[in-house]
Amino acid sequence: MAQHVFDNDEYRPPVWKSYLYQLQQEAPHPRRITCTSEVENRPKYYGREFHGMISREEADQLLSIAEGSYLIRESQRQPGTYTLALRFGNQTKNFRLYHDGKHFVGEKRFESIHDLVTDGLITLYIETKAAEYISKMTINPIYEHVGYTTLNREPETLFSKVTSNELYVVLSLTSLVRRATLKENDRTPKYEKVHNFKVHTFRGPHWCEYCANFMWGLIAQGVKCADCGLNVHKQCSKVVPDDCKPDLKHVKKVYSCDLTTLVKAHNTKRPMVVDMCIREIESRGLKSEGLYRVSGFSDLIEDVKLAFDRDGEKADISVNVYEDINIITGALKLYFRDLPIPVITYDAYPRFIEAAKLTDTDERLEALHEALKLLPPAHCETLRYLMAHLKRVTQHEKDNLMNAENLGIVFGPTLMRAPDLDAMTALNDIRYQRQVVESLIKNEDILF
Numbered sequence: 110m111a112q113h114v115f116d117n118d119e120y121r122p123p124v125w126k127s128y129l130y131q132l133q134q135e136a137p138h139p140r141r142i143t144c145t146s147e148v149e150n151r152p153k154y155y156g157r158e159f160h161g162m163i164s165r166e167e168a169d170q171l172l173s174i175a176e177g178s179y180l181i182r183e184s185q186r187q188p189g190t191y192t193l194a195l196r197f198g199n200q201t202k203n204f205r206l207y208h209d210g211k212h213f214v215g216e217k218r219f220e221s222i223h224d225l226v227t228d229g230l231i232t233l234y235i236e237t238k239a240a241e242y243i244s245k246m247t248i249n250p251i252y253e254h255v256g257y258t259t260l261n262r263e264p265e266t267l268f269s270k271v272t273s274n275e276l277y278v279v280l281s282l283t284s285l286v287r288r289a290t291l292k293e294n295d296r297t298p299k300y301e302k303v304h305n306f307k308v309h310t311f312r313g314p315h316w317c318e319y320c321a322n323f324m325w326g327l328i329a330q331g332v333k334c335a336d337c338g339l340n341v342h343k344q345c346s347k348v349v350p351d352d353c354k355p356d357l358k359h360v361k362k363v364y365s366c367d368l369t370t371l372v373k374a375h376n377t378k379r380p381m382v383v384d385m386c387i388r389e390i391e392s393r394g395l396k397s398e399g400l401y402r403v404s405g406f407s408d409l410i411e412d413v414k415l416a417f418d419r420d421g422e423k424a425d426i427s428v429n430v431y432e433d434i435n436i437i438t439g440a441l442k443l444y445f446r447d448l449p450i451p452v453i454t455y456d457a458y459p460r461f462i463e464a465a466k467l468t469d470t471d472e473r474l475e476a477l478h479e480a481l482k483l484l485p486p487a488h489c490e491t492l493r494y495l496m497a498h499l500k501r502v503t504q505h506e507k508d509n510l511m512n513a514e515n516l517g518i519v520f521g522p523t524l525m526r527a528p529d530l531d532a533m534t535a536l537n538d539i540r541y542q543r544q545v546v547e548s549l550i551k552n553e554d555i556l557f
Contacts, residue, residue: 125316128242129235129323136234137177137197139226144180152191154208155181158222162188165203172196179226181206195226197233204229216308217329228327235325246320247348300487302336302353302369306346309333319345336360336370363417365447369487379491381422386441387498389426394434395501396508401442401519405435413440414447445523452492453545455528457483465541465548477548478556489557492524496553503550517547 143157151159160168162183172178178196183189193206193214204214211218212225219225236243310328317324317331319341324330331342336355355374360366363382371380394400413436416424426437445452453461457480464476481489499516506512521542527535549556 126320126322129239129325130314132235132238133231133323133325136231139223139230140175140178141223142171142174142178142180152208154212155191155222159183165194165201168194168203169201172201177226177230179222181222193222193226195229197230198237202233217326219328224327231326243344246317246322246342247345250319250345250348251321300369300373300485301351302355302373303351304334304339304346304349304353305336305367305370306332306341307335308343309340311340315340317342317345319349334359336367336374363421364414364444365449367449368452368491369485372487375421379487379494380444382417382441382444383491383494385422385424385426386437386444387494389437390434390441391498391501393428394437395505397434398508398510400434400502400509400511401438401516402511403435403438405433405437405439407439409433409436410439410443413437414443417444442519442523445520451524451526452484452488452495453525454484454488455526458525458528461525461545462538462541465544473548474552474556477545477552481556492549493553493557495520495524496549496557499550500553513547513550514543516550517543517545520546 141156141158142160144160148159148161151161158179159181160171162185164185168180168182171180172194173196176196176199180194182192182194184192191206193204195202195204207213209218211220212222213219214225214229217225217228219228308329309332311324311330311333315324315330316322318339322342324340324342331340332346333340334353336359337353338356338359339349339353341349353370353373355370357374360370360374363371363380368380372378375381377384390400397403409431413424413426413431416426417440426440431437451458460480460483461477464473464480467473467476481492484492499513499520502509502511502516503513521544522539524546525542527538
């Protein structure tokens, strides 16, 4: 039989644990108990498994023939509500059944009652047989051995081997192999980023890339990171390190993309939009009157946005394409406004506002310095770069008529957004937002 051949310090594929997969194979199969007589007022979305308004005792007797037997009955206590009765563990279990276009008894929604029962039997069986095992799944995870920090070599040979106790899976089919072979650029900051997990339905058998255990069930078996593709159990997602490395095949746009996600996906210090727009502005626009205050033509600003979303760093924003520099400044401001989390994040926002309210200059600068520490590294680096640029803009005030106060008025609400505040409080905060940006511009050399 083929064996894995590796040197001691080379990458080894993890052993995928098959115990839960075997349990899923052993789970009882659904057995529909059909009603032999016509039932009045049967909901159109139920079939012959609907038995009308029968008692729990009658349902129990009908289901006693086999494990996995199921039927639907209408509640005698609450007419118009329905119960899924299911035989499991030599007992009849009753679940309130709902329908909103799909069938559900909990979070998962199913196209058919058969699929719901299949998934329910798998879950009941595995959680009954392996409750203690499941509770310890996150102990000694494979992720610690195949995460970003320990893997930086290409796997030379990957074989697929299955035994009764272990399952090897070719890692080229998982997101782990991408992380295993990623090379870190020493010049690129190693920003931390949380995973963007979403509930996901996996087609075919899948194993958790954190604990290496099978992801059981028929649908919504786990969660998948929308940015890097990592597949894990929902419970494992709570302990996965904040080390998401976004994959460009998942990050499909530039505007409206989380800032840290974008820079990690493109392996850059700052979003390319910020770098490219600022370079273009500084090469030909620093003396333009009303720079950042004067608006560009909105349709052309939208064109720049689409160019970045489509072409990324290859987008052409040169004078040959966009002669009016206000189109480029407008595109940069739009990028900041479109961020799902502002450059000055919602978490840090109150500290910046509190700092702006301080009347003593030294105290305000100290408070701003502390507030900056609350920003994610990619946000702080982007803000630093922008403030240094805006300070250079103020050095041409005689030509462009833009000082730090004017730029604060423009960029305050662009870089800061009040987190769920009432309208009056948000309105009152506008002057403090301006003061924050004004202070950052004037003191960028000592604050960053």
